[in-house]
Amino acid sequence: MQFVKYEIEDRIGYITLNRPEKRNALSYEVVTELKEAFSRASEDEQVKVVVLAAEGKAFCAGADLAYIQQLQSNTFEENLEDSNHLKELFYQIYTLNKVVIAQVQGHAIAGGCGLATVCDFVFSVPEAKFGYTEVRIGFIPAIVKVFLLRKIGEMKSKELLLTGELITASDASNCGLINKIVNVTQLKEEVKVFAEMLIKNNSGQSMEFTKKMIAKVPEMSLEEGLDYAARKNAEARATDDCRKGINSFLNKVSVNW
The missing domain is CATH 1.10.12 (Lyase 2-enoyl-coa Hydratase; Chain  A, domain 2)
Incomplete structure (x- = not known):
């Protein structure tokens, strides 16, 4: 795959966004490769727990805006097909038959924050910012909203989705969006130890x-x-x-x- 890496280590399946030069922005092709990787992990008997990680400074900056601009000339049916493509990825992760841990080493914004939202556990570095900024560019956080309401409730979801403000990892932890804050030098090891605990004990x-x-x-x-x-x-x-x-x-x- 061009934009996503798939690796296995000690029964942990690592799915890694590998588009650092674009801050791991989501395009149709990136979503396609993520779906393929999660399908592979779902069926892989060597994998018991899945970690979603990313290369570079950002975890995921959301939708590739150049790609979104191209979609504006599409028909409604074409845009609906593209929206369903992302919907299927979020639902796939949320309902995957294996635990998924997001290893957030940098900012998770808009669709990137959505990716973290649908994971079962989220480990983040202190410096990471989280937010659903769609309303600030005339777009809407439509699909992630369904999952966010379940995760943190209506009041906090409204605050995040309607303001479009970015929040710190500490604030994200306080509202239940992430589970643990870990220094960047320890992030991968902390996630691995947690995954190994699930693998060994459960x-x-x-x-x-x-x-x-x-x-x-x-x-x-x-x-x-x-x-x-x-x-x-x-x-x-x-x-x-x-x-x-x-x-x-x-x-x-x-x-x-």
Whole structure:
């Protein structure tokens, strides 16, 4: 791939944006390669946890504005196809069958902030800025809004989406947008240690099922959510991983996930 690197190290799949000269801006081709990389990680038996990283000073500056300018001459149908392309990437990451950690080494802006938003965990350097700046160029943060409302709620989402202001990593942490702030010299190692903890301690199947439920339950009523949870609870008891985990716990032996 031209714009995205795919590597595996110790059961961690690294998907790395590799367009530093354009601040890893998103174009149709970049989104295509990201979708291909996440599909590969989803099916790769050597990968248990995925890390989304980036080369250069910026994590991702959002949409390539030159590309957006070209799209203005498109028909509605052509623009809808392009919008669906990005929508599919965000949904793919949000519902991926494996945990995804964003390793943010620089600014994550507009669509780049959207990429971080749909990941399960976000580790960031203190210097990184976050924000959805679309309203400042006459555009709208349409697709990411669906995920951001789920993640941090309506009040803070309105503040970020309607002002278009950039916030610090500290503010992003306080509002629940990121999980941990790490110095740049320690970022990759901290992410690796966290990923290795998930790999060593947790059933991949259990994390997959739990992540799937987290995505589905908010769209259900209270009763529907509880019925769905009860069914999944019953299904989980019959899995090999559950038998293996409980047997290991009762016999006081380490489980090899």
